[in-house]
Amino acid sequence: MSSNDESLTGRSRVTVFAMFGTVFGSATHHLDERRIGDVAVIGPLTPAVEWPRLWQMARSCGRPAAKDTELAQWILNQATRAFVCGSDRIAQFHDRGWKLKAGGKRVRFKTTYANRDHLWTGNLAVDDLSPDQVAERPSRYRA
Structure with a gap:
């Protein structure tokens, strides 16, 4: 596990999804020219929600x-x-x-997990999303 002291900008496949009312983005990042998508980049998109919320949900x-x-x-x-x-x-x-802002948490898996070798989390921004797409969602459950 390590912290992320630099922002990262990329262009790739992006999934926008809701979990427990908060909207998150998930993108793929490549560490070399093979472009195998070895890093999952995940972070909140809902305004005023910070990346530790994701880890709190997991906990x-x-x-x-x-x-x-x-x-x-x-x-x-x-x-x-x-x-x-x-x-x-x-x-x-x-x-x-998309852009992963400085800060956040990085984890390297000992073996490939769900086709990824790393997970990098932090505050994420995705180009051209509407306010409706990132707004807090009603949820039956809270974590």
């Missing part, structure tokens, strides 16, 4: 003794579920610009 939904790697796997599972199943998906873009 409250996961095992009490879960370490950061297991929590990161839970986070990645939620984004993968939204991408694959469409559960709570608000939008899906094949090619969209």
Whole structure:
């Protein structure tokens, strides 16, 4: 686990989804020219929600003794579920610009997990989203 001291800008597939009322974005980042999407980039898009909320959700939904790697796997599972199943998906873009702001948390998996080697979380911005797309959603559940 490490912190992210620099912002990161990219252009890739983006999934926008709601979880417990908060809207999140999930993007793919490539560490080299192979462009295999080895990094999942996930963060909140709802105004005034900060990235630690994602980790708090994972903590409250996961095992009490879960370490950061297991929590990161839970986070990645939620984004993968939204991408694959469409559960709570608000939008899906094949090619969209995004920016992960400085700060946040990075986790490297010991082995590839859900086709990713890393999870980078932080405050995320996705190009050209409407206020309706990022607005807080009603939710039956809270985490």
